[in-house]
Amino acid sequence: MNKAIDSKLLHEPDAYGAWQQEYAATIGTDKQVANRSGVPIKPLYTAADWNAADRASDLGVPGQAPFTRGIYATMHRGRTWTQRQLIGLGTPEEYNARLREVLAQGATAISLLPCNSVFRGYDMDESHIELLGTCGTVINTWEHMDAALQGVDFARTSCAQNDPTPFTLLAFMLVAARRRGTDWRQVSGTSNQSDYLSHYVANHMFYRLALPGARRLLGDHIDFCNRHVPRWNPMSVVGQHMQQAGATPAEAMAFTLSTAIQNARDCIERGMDPDDFLPRFTFFFDISVSFFEEVAKFRAARRIWTRITRDRLGAKDPRSWRFKFHGQTSGADLTRQQPLNNIARVTVQAMAGILGGLQSLHTDAYDEALSCPSEFGARIAIATQNVLREEAHLTDVIDPLGGSFYVEKLTDEMEAEIERVMKIVEDAGGMYQAVEAGLVQRMIGESARRFQQRVDSGEQTVVGVNAYQVEEDASARPINTRPDRTTMQAHVDGFKAWKAQRSAGQVQGALDALARAAGDARDNVFARVVEAAEAGCTHGEICSTLRREMGFGHVQAIV
Amino acid sequence: MSEPHTMSAARPPEGAKAPSGGSDPHAVGERGGHMIPKVLVTKIGFDGHDRGSRVVAAGLRDAGMEVIYTPPWQEIAAVVKLAMEEDVDVVGISSLATDHLIVPKLMAELREAGLGDIGVVVGGIVPDEDEKALLDAGVARVFHPGSAMADIASFVRELAGQVRARRVAL
Numbered sequence: 001m002n003k004a005i006d007s008k009l010l011h012e013p014d015a016y017g018a019w020q021q022e023y024a025a026t027i028g029t030d031k032q033v034a035n036r037s038g039v040p041i042k043p044l045y046t047a048a049d050w051n052a053a054d055r056a057s058d059l060g061v062p063g064q065a066p067f068t069r070g071i072y073a074t075m076h077r078g079r080t081w082t083q084r085q086l087i088g089l090g091t092p093e094e095y096n097a098r099l100r101e102v103l104a105q106g107a108t109a110i111s112l113l114p115c116n117s118v119f120r121g122y123d124m125d126e127s128h129i130e131l132l133g134t135c136g137t138v139i140n141t142w143e144h145m146d147a148a149l150q151g152v153d154f155a156r157t158s159c160a161q162n163d164p165t166p167f168t169l170l171a172f173m174l175v176a177a178r179r180r181g182t183d184w185r186q187v188s189g190t191s192n193q194s195d196y197l198s199h200y201v202a203n204h205m206f207y208r209l210a211l212p213g214a215r216r217l218l219g220d221h222i223d224f225c226n227r228h229v230p231r232w233n234p235m236s237v238v239g240q241h242m243q244q245a246g247a248t249p250a251e252a253m254a255f256t257l258s259t260a261i262q263n264a265r266d267c268i269e270r271g272m273d274p275d276d277f278l279p280r281f282t283f284f285f286d287i288s289v290s291f292f293e294e295v296a297k298f299r300a301a302r303r304i305w306t307r308i309t310r311d312r313l314g315a316k317d318p319r320s321w322r323f324k325f326h327g328q329t330s331g332a333d334l335t336r337q338q339p340l341n342n343i344a345r346v347t348v349q350a351m352a353g354i355l356g357g358l359q360s361l362h363t364d365a366y367d368e369a370l371s372c373p374s375e376f377g378a379r380i381a382i383a384t385q386n387v388l389r390e391e392a393h394l395t396d397v398i399d400p401l402g403g404s405f406y407v408e409k410l411t412d413e414m415e416a417e418i419e420r421v422m423k424i425v426e427d428a429g430g431m432y433q434a435v436e437a438g439l440v441q442r443m444i445g446e447s448a449r450r451f452q453q454r455v456d457s458g459e460q461t462v463v464g465v466n467a468y469q470v471e472e473d474a475s476a477r478p479i480n481t482r483p484d485r486t487t488m489q490a491h492v493d494g495f496k497a498w499k500a501q502r503s504a505g506q507v508q509g510a511l512d513a514l515a516r517a518a519g520d521a522r523d524n525v526f527a528r529v530v531e532a533a534e535a536g537c538t539h540g541e542i543c544s545t546l547r548r549e550m551g552f553g554h555v556q557a558i559v
Numbered sequence: 560m561s562e563p564h565t566m567s568a569a570r571p572p573e574g575a576k577a578p579s580g581g582s583d584p585h586a587v588g589e590r591g592g593h594m595i596p597k598v599l600v601t602k603i604g605f606d607g608h609d610r611g612s613r614v615v616a617a618g619l620r621d622a623g624m625e626v627i628y629t630p631p632w633q634e635i636a637a638v639v640k641l642a643m644e645e646d647v648d649v650v651g652i653s654s655l656a657t658d659h660l661i662v663p664k665l666m667a668e669l670r671e672a673g674l675g676d677i678g679v680v681v682g683g684i685v686p687d688e689d690e691k692a693l694l695d696a697g698v699a700r701v702f703h704p705g706s707a708m709a710d711i712a713s714f715v716r717e718l719a720g721q722v723r724a725r726r727v728a729l
Contacts, residue, residue, distance in 0.1 A: 116605030116656060120632065128664075131604055134657040204607030204631060245610045332610075336684075336704045369704050371686040372657065445613055452614050456708050465705035555607070555630040559616050 035293040037250035039413045045405035062398045066306040068299050069399035070357045071322040076395035082360035083385050088113025088136035090483040091491045092148035095137040105382050111160040114139055119205045123540030124492050133483035135372045140539045145172035155186035162192045164206030165217040168542050171533035188231040195238045197259045201440050203241035204555050213550025219270050220526040222277055235281045243286035244332045246448020249297045254421030262431040264313050274313045278320035287353040289333045289345050298356030300415035326360040327353035334369045337464035342366035347384055354394050355401055441558045502536045510535035511545050518549035596624045596719030599647045601638055602631035604658025612653035622712040639668050648719035654683040663696040676725050678718040
């Protein structure tokens with residue numbers, strides 16, 4: 001015998017094997033775990049799951065395709081995420097007062113939320129007065145917009161308008177800008193949630209015109225902004241509503257990317273070059289409390305979008321490949337029970353979005369599940385962002401979770417799941433057809449039911465709701481403030497008086513031109529909307545004219 | 560108004576409890592015995608968030624009830640008309656964003672139409688101080704976020720039984 005091999009050496013398991021043995025021996029009953037998107041989650045990830053040496057090109061570096069680690073070279077360290085809190089309430093003056101407070105507390109950009117009556121396309125004198133201004137600002141004319149944004153320099157502060165087709169709020173803002181002497185080429189912001197498809201599917205607040213009309217108007221809007229308001233982002237493709245309606249994170253991302261492809265194809269069909277409009281495509285996502293899943297979802301999306309824009313749509317400009325997005329912490333995760341717990345939830349959600357590489361963030365107030373947010377709650381929401389940036393120093397390192405075996409493997413798996421769902425939509429003829437056929441709505445409804453069943457059965461714990469319940473502390477519930485009825489009535493009376501002193505001929509002429517444009521495929525309907533706003537037409541007048549010409553948007557009844 | 564969508568319990572999905580036996584499914588006898596509750600699930604006002612109403616509508620259907628479901632933004636007059644035409648026992652209003660504030664108007668119009676006996680239930684985001692006003696206006700119950708589907712179903716079934724019993728008694 002030349003060598004005597006110690007038998008202990010032959011049978012000694014490697015380190016991973018040793019861990020496996022010890023884990024199995026001590027774990028007891030190991031439950032099967034899957035995330036919300038259905039991806040199975042293991043207890044430990046190693047280089048066997050994801051090996052940096054093999055995957056360097058998929059990982060890349062920040063600011064370079066495929067952008068997995070971030071769309072810019074400097075990310076938040078160079079320029080922190082925009083603190084863009086969604087606010088809206090009462091009359092334009094009341095909104096302006098709250099806006100100035102929020103800007104003083106650290107918000108860096110504006111996201112104006114109009115009253116639900118405005119969302120539905122009605123003027124204030126056509127609406128139940130009880131519902132005016134409860135959840136958004138009542139703006140029906142360009143003068144209201146001017147009042148709402150008093151003290152805001154349009155050329156310096158980015159302003160998102162939450163306003164569906166036909167984008168009257170942007171029209172009002174452009175008129176106000178012109179009156180103030182601000183060049184439209186300096187105005188920056190976003191037609192937030194301009195995506196008509198996602199609103200047909202879920203949330204519906206942004207749904208006013210029938211599908212074909214909404215589709216055409218979006219194209220006109222993108223075209224107009226391209227030519228006349230070049231710093232404006234006319235396209236905001238939305239994943240938030242579908243995820244809040246129950247879509248899994250992977251489904252919501254898949255449907256959103258599919259919608260973006262549909263919108264891009266429609267633009268190309270109009271003769272636009274992808275590099276003309278893609279740099280101004282932005283996205284808007286829900287951020288759930290499923291922390292790692294959300295981080296992986298966003299990292300995967302950046303990679304997928306690079307391939308879509310560069311390889312499928314033929315965009316040559318690297319700016320067209322960049323997946324720019326705004327994230328909002330998910331209200332659907334918040335509870336009415338023990339509402340202060342929501343501060344913890346929002347913090348986790350915000351962190352997931354930040355570490356996921358968002359460009360802009362809205363954090364919910366803790367009282368979202370109780371009522372429209374209070375001032376007190378709104379202040380804590382902004383403070384949460386300030387704490388994360390300045391005390392937790394989350395801006396110091398770009399993509400800090402990059403290279404984690406788990407996060408990289410999960411990014412791969414979320415990518416696969418997202419693409420699987422995208423293929424379902426593609427096979428159905430693309431997003432427009434899939435939505436028209438109700439396919440997307442049914443899938444979302446199924447996911448919503450499945451989630452509800454998991455909560456009802458206790459499989460998914462919701463703290464304070466199906467576990468850890470306590471006798472409620474009523475003092476934690478904020479006093480709900482509603483708009484002052486007298487002030488709102490004065491706003492309505494003022495509006496009626498304003499309408500009465502307009503030139504009826506001028507108003508009617510503008511509405512007639514708008515109606516003609518709707519019937520003429522060569523005309524730009526949004527350009528006529530802006531002219532109508534200039535002529536003193538009201539929001540309701542513009543919406544009802546277009547609904548009459550292009551069809552009223554009805555949502556399908558799908559359960 | 561968009562076409563309402565009737566979801567019948569006559570062919571319950573796999574796993575849902577079928578209504579118990581008896582010759583006339585609409586006979587009113589013992590409370591909850593043979594009858595199939597008929598429920599209208601709808602949204603009034605301006606809000607469009609319908610996850611709750613869709614999940615609850617499906618849940619009530621799966622619990623063996625006959626459900627009429629409508630998309631959001633129904634006019635109050637249209638809801639009253641539908642409740643009358645469909646002869647519902649219970650109207651369920653889903654509200655995320657303050658539309659509960661016009662539920663008292665709905666109650667008044669139901670009464671004016673001679674439908675004051677219909678049970679009305681509200682689900683969604685209703686601040687505490689508004690809940691009392693709704694109950695005072697005649698709403699039978701307010702279900703807040705976090706309510707279990709089973710609780711909603713059993714309450715609605717019980718309420719429907721009471722409504723039917725009252726109708727027979729008149």
